Amino acid sequence: MRRTAPSIRALAVLLVAQLAVTGLGWSQTPVNLTVQVIHASNTGTTVDPALAKIRSQLGSMKYSSYKLLETRPFSTTVGAKHAMPLPGGKTLDLYPYGLSGGGLELMVTITDGAKRLLDTTFRLANGATILVGGPAYADGVLIVAISGSF
Amino acid sequence: MRSREDGGEPTEAPDDVWVAKAQKGDSNAFGELVTRHRRRAYQVALGMLGHHDTALDLTQEAFVRAYQSLAHFRGEAKFSTWLRRIVTNVCLDYLRKAEHRTPTASYDEALGVDDDDPDGVRLASTLESPDSGVWRKELGTAIVAAMNTLTPEQRAALVLREIEGLSYEEIAKTLDCATGTVMSRLHYARKRLQVLLREHYER
Amino acid sequence: MNPRACETIEPALSALADRELFGAERETVVGHVAVCETCRRTLEDYRLVGAALREGIQIGSERDLSAITWPPRLAHAPSPPLTRWQRLIYDVTRWVDPWPVLAGAAALIALVVGVWLVQPAPSPVNMVEIERVDAEGPVMVIPGSGGKMTIIWLFDADDQPDVTPTPI
């Protein structure tokens, strides 16, 4: 019985999360999020053409090579939680939890096993992009670009 | 600090000041409302669910929903009344879904009310204070078990009456039903608890 | 007492206990209860159950509720859909307290965020307003302005990144 406790609690958590998605939500505001996962390193000089803009943003954090590993668009609603795996066993959690002041309120966490690398909340204007970089991956780092339109 | 959290008489600015700020997008103002009202909201959730972790999650969920629909809050009712309605609905939703989703699992399992649950803090164990003795622990366990046999609507009515002290009319408004319905839900709920708990009250 | 009478009275006992019975109906029920031991015991049972429930909730709600907060924090669990590995990570991480680790980075974060706070507020168009940043290691927040994107950069807590950024 003792071993079953986490799975019961997991079930409860799943139900709660499911509620956030399908509950009799007041506000089912549709939101489009796009997550781009980029591997930046100083090995080689390949720059994915789609990443030229992002590369120009990075200022002193410039690397010589940028590879787009994944582009994942989400069509979701305010209040729905998403988890996506990142390379190297890390997990990205996205939680658009509100709309206010013309911006989308978003919570983002990046975890690596037991390590909580980042836990942040911010407000994203329509069409804006935020870059989260730094977690070590292979011979370089990961950069995650998150943009939203709603 | 406790009085601020108990949702009683606010010691500082009244709720509607914070509501107005929050409606203009001031997230800190909403944070103030959360701090003020979370204990009362949690009590309703705990009463309906009988399980600490689930009550914690759903109370948080209720605040998220309140925040999302804050624009629709016009201030005809008090913020606490409006929030109570949301908390109740979130818990009702959860309980109804739990009923549908886990037809083979008992309520107790779905809610994590499990005798071997290593850290699930249940209502039953809250009666286990040092001076309470075995009798009250048993009573706590028995109450949770008995509550779990009630329908979600009966539980809601009982909690709003016994914990929140609402009148039948207020309960009817919260649950969107007639006062006659409130009366009969409470009757059946109490009757059932009386039968199930009779042995604990043997005199 | 005539058991038939109790049957008709009983549905109203709960309302009587709640003081929600009025007029002639109340008179009838009160009159019956005055002479009926069974119904008086039922009323007493209702009262005891109500009191026990209230007491349980009262004690239960004296727990630490700081987890209910704003902005909301994600529960330790990532949300579905989850892979088996994510599930495993979740099961492991929920037993580990991240706070001692986070506390170490707090001072630095406070400094960084503090510096960020004194910057002029970003214009609302095409911008990101950061509300809170907690990280395990050192973190740098570069607010975007004038078409620049906002950047959150995480540095490795244990060792410096082995990648040296090339000069511009």
Ligand SMILES: [Zn+2]
């Ligand atoms: Zn009688």
